[in-house]
Every structure is written in C-alpha cells, then in structure tokens.
Amino acid sequence: MDERQIGSLRFQLDLSQPIYEQILQQMSSAVVRGEIALGEKIPSVRELAQALKVTPNTVMHAYQEMERSGLTETRRGQGTFITSSRERVEQFRSELADEVIDAFLQRMMALGYSLADIRKLLERRQGGGSR
Amino acid sequence: MDERQIGSLRFQLDLSQPIYEQILQQMSSAVVRGEIALGEKIPSVRELAQALKVTPNTVMHAYQEMERSGLTETRRGQGTFITSSRERVEQFRSELADEVIDAFLQRMMALGYSLADIRKLLERRQGGGSR
Amino acid sequence: MDERQIGSLRFQLDLSQPIYEQILQQMSSAVVRGEIALGEKIPSVRELAQALKVTPNTVMHAYQEMERSGLTETRRGQGTFITSSRERVEQFRSELADEVIDAFLQRMMALGYSLADIRKLLERRQGGGSR
Amino acid sequence: MDERQIGSLRFQLDLSQPIYEQILQQMSSAVVRGEIALGEKIPSVRELAQALKVTPNTVMHAYQEMERSGLTETRRGQGTFITSSRERVEQFRSELADEVIDAFLQRMMALGYSLADIRKLLERRQGGGSR
DNA sequence: GTGGTCTAGACCACG
DNA sequence: GTGGTCTAGACCACA
DSSP states (O other): OEEEEETTEEEEEOSSSOHHHHHHHHHHHHHHTTSSOTTOEEOOHHHHHHHHTOOHHHHHHHHHHHHHTTSEEEETTTEEEEOSOHHHHHHHHHHHHHHHHHHHHHHHHHTTOOHHHHHHHHHHHHHHOOO | OEEEEETTEEEEEOSSSOHHHHHHHHHHHHHHTTSSOTTOBOOOHHHHHHHHTSOHHHHHHHHHHHHHTTSEEEETTTEEEEOSOHHHHHHHHHHHHHHHHHHHHHHHHHTTOOHHHHHHHHHHHHHTOOO | OEEEEETTEEEEEOSSSOHHHHHHHHHHHHHHTTSSOTTOEEOOHHHHHHHHTOOHHHHHHHHHHHHHTTSEEEETTTEEEEOSOHHHHHHHHHHHHHHHHHHHHHHHHHTTOOHHHHHHHHHHHHHHOOO | OEEEEETTEEEEEOSSSOHHHHHHHHHHHHHHTTSSOTTOBOOOHHHHHHHHTSOHHHHHHHHHHHHHTTSEEEETTTEEEEOSOHHHHHHHHHHHHHHHHHHHHHHHHHTTOOHHHHHHHHHHHHHTOOO
16 A cells, blocks of 8 residues: 655555546545645656656546546646635545445345344444444 | 346346356345245256356356355266255355445445434435335 | 275275376386285176176276386286286386375475474384374 | 476476466465565566467456466556565465475375375485485 | 356456 | 446356
8 A cells, every 4th residue: 555645635546546536535535625726836747757656648638637627727838726616625525425325235135134123233333432 | 137037036237247147146145034944956057048048157156155154065977066064054044134224334334424424324225115 | 085995905085185196196006015915806897886886987087097006907808907017016116105205295395394394304203103 | 298498487287287377376475485576576577478379358367367366466457566565475485385285184184194204205205316 | 968268359447 | 648447158066
C-alpha cells in the first residue's frame, strides 16, 4: 500500500483496483469533503502523474471521468479546476451516496440479511468504535 | 440484463462484471441463503454452462473459486457439491458480510458522511419501502 | 477424510488424489508391511467397492495396477491373491522406496536444500517425535 | 522431455503432469533458490508462452496460482513481479519443504520403513554421489 | 457422465 | 505492451 502526498492531497494506491479509479475516487472524495475549495485548480496531469509515479495516461483517464461527471472543468492552457457550483458538487455527492447505499443493500440482502439485520450489524460497528 | 433459471436457481448476468464472478457471487449467495442444502450437488459445469449460454470454462472458473473459498467440494467424476459443514458456510457468510460492510463504511466516510449520517440515510431507505 | 475397515484392512480416502490411487497405495503398503500374508486372497472387487462406497470400476482400476506390478495374481473364478513370492514383494518394496526417495531429493534440491540441509531437517523431525 | 531456456530461467516440461503445474513449480523453485531477485519482473505471460510453446492461457494459469500463494504481484499493464518481501518467500519455502517432508515420511512409513531405515537409505544415497 | 487441462484465437481494460 | 476474460472446441482421467 503506497501512500503519497501532493499539496494538501493524500493518495493511497494499491494493486487491488485500477489505479485511475483510485485516483478518481480519492480526488472526488477530497472535493466532496471540501478539502479542495470550489473553483480551485487541481494539479496538472503531468504534475500528479509524477508525484504518484504513474503514467500521465492514467491520471488523464481519471480527470476525464471527473469532468464527465461535472465535477471539474478544463480551461484551455490554464489547467483543470473544480467546478465553482456548490450545487453541482452537492448533487454529485448525494447521487453517489445513493448508488453506494443501493449497491450495499442489494449485496447484503443477496446474502440473506434483512434490513433489521443490517441495522444491527451497523450499530454493532458503531458501538465498537474500533476502526 | 439476461435472466435464466436452472432448477431452483436464478441467474442474472450482465456485461458490467466478469461473468464467472457473477456466477460465483450468485451461487454463493444462494448457498448462504440456504437455497441449496448443505452437501447437495450443484449443477454440473456443462449443465450450467448450457443453461447460461456460456462456455464450460467460464462456469468452471467460478466453481474453482468457490472450492478455493471452501464453499464446495468436488468429487472426481461425480460432480461439485456444497460443503456439508454448516459452520464453514456461516463463517463464509459473516466474513463476506464484514468485508462488504467495511468497504461500504469506508466509502461513505470518504464522501464525508458520519456514522450518524449513514444511519439516517439508511433509515430513510427502510421507511421508504422495499425496492 | 473418510475411514473404512474391511477385514483386517483399513482405508482412508479423501478427495485430494484419485481414489483408485489411494486404494492402490494403501493396499500395496499393507502387503509390503506384511499385514496381508503372501498368497492370501484379497477382497473381491465388488466386496471392496461396497465396503468403500465406491464404484467397482474404481477398485478394478486399482487391482489392475497391482497385478501389472506383479504384486497380485488373478485366478479365474477364485478371486485375486497376493503373490506367494516373498522375493517379488521385496523387490517391489525397494524399487518403490527408491523412486520415492529420488522424487523427494529432487524436489528438495529444487527448493535449494543441500543434502546436508535435508539431513538436518529430517533429524529435527525425528528428534521432535511429534507425528 | 522438452527443455527450454528463457533468460536465466530453464524449464523442463513433460506430459506426466499438468503443464501449468510444472511451470508453477519450476518458477517457484527458481524464486525460492534466489535465481530471480526479489521485486524483479518475470517474463510476461505471452513471452513465456511463446518460449515454452504453450498457449498464454496455460502460463496465465500458473501465474495466477503463484499470485494466490503470495509469491508474485501483478501490476496492471506492467507485468508480473516477484514479491519484494523476503519474509514471504522464506515462509513459502519452508512451508513447502515441510509439506514435502511430511508426505515423504508418511509414504515411507506406510511402506514399513522406520525413521532409522530412512536415515540409512538417505545416507547411502549421499555417499554414492549426486544421483 | 463428471471435472480438468489445453489449444487457438478474439477482445477488453489498463498503463 | 501488459494481464485478464471469454469462446469454441478437443482430449484426458476418473467414477
């Protein structure tokens, strides 16, 4: 598990998932959590690629996906910027959360856990406080 | 989204994931939910392959992964059977659930949701009805 | 790991190897260790198959291999008998041991263990007395 | 018995065992003996397949088993690499040796050889020179 | 009949 | 270029 810092951003990459997806997820999460301000510039493809020791192609892939989801805008010759629309970020966040929750519930129910079971399992986790 | 039935088993396959993984997941889920009895024979590689319209290789891949996880035993020349150890199935189920929950919580927290937030979102889903 | 007794013979069958090979090995070992007397009759194919809950084909396969190696003789209408030649049994035993030792040394040396290393590892095992 | 060289690696393949298993064993042995350095890249699936005149699938099968045992890591789009953990390799080696020794002793004792007998037979072999 | 190995070749995602 | 999945089919050992 490799961990790298660039500016205020921290990235943890491993081999279990496509690297571009990990960059995508971790960058999106940082935006959504407010760790990168609205309208702010994010590192250039080359810069980030170098910092993460990854080929520029990989970073580019992640950036393109972010742009497609409306989270970033590319300004010719200036670089890539987080959208300045708080609304859009919020929408992105809640839609993503919805998908994540859906997938989670579907998976758990496929394993035979009822909604009540799931609630219990989650409470146990919250009470335990480990992790 | 293709849906096929074989015996009491129902399979839904799509192109979003490797087919063998979908077979693996759906078969494991069926076992874990008790839809296939302990020690029971599951469809032969060829039989399931034909029913799902995939090559025997693909089904075999799934079956070998199931065996690796201890969920099935293969008896040469006879077929593939669910393990007769209830304990092993239970362990498989709870370990898998643990992983699913971990991944879920990690993902949600990366999006800036607190445990309390997550609980609220889930309750809203539960109140809203099944889906 | 299934364990079955028939007459003075004990068999342990599992799924890790071909069943006919396990029968072959365990029967041969019993002969070689003197647990079955020279010239003695061994169980009929059907009898053993029934006792081991295995198809007669499987037992037959094992018996044919034993006959091929000269350890048994089939007398028409009477059944299968251990050879009465002590010499032949002894030769079988030492040839087999030679092969087993060869394979063992070759495997260990492929893992980078010298003959001295191997001796040490074996002594440790003998001293420990566990197992 | 076919013998092929690729880089510093030598492979001997025959028909007595599954090819993928022979690749697995011989590659693992090479790693364990230090013939491939920790963290080093091993031949690509296609490269080795071509050198050994087998299909890429067969090599892949072997590589996936190696990864499962923790001996290698695969980096998407880059290739397959020996783990850089010396510890893991050592553990793999000693566990494997243990299994080999166990199986050997069990087999010999089934043939009626005592530990003392086995020691004698081995010493005779060692005195006699290398094979 | 069963699982398992293998071939020959295609196509994909990733870097 | 890399690993990985999949197809379509053959052939084998085993029960």
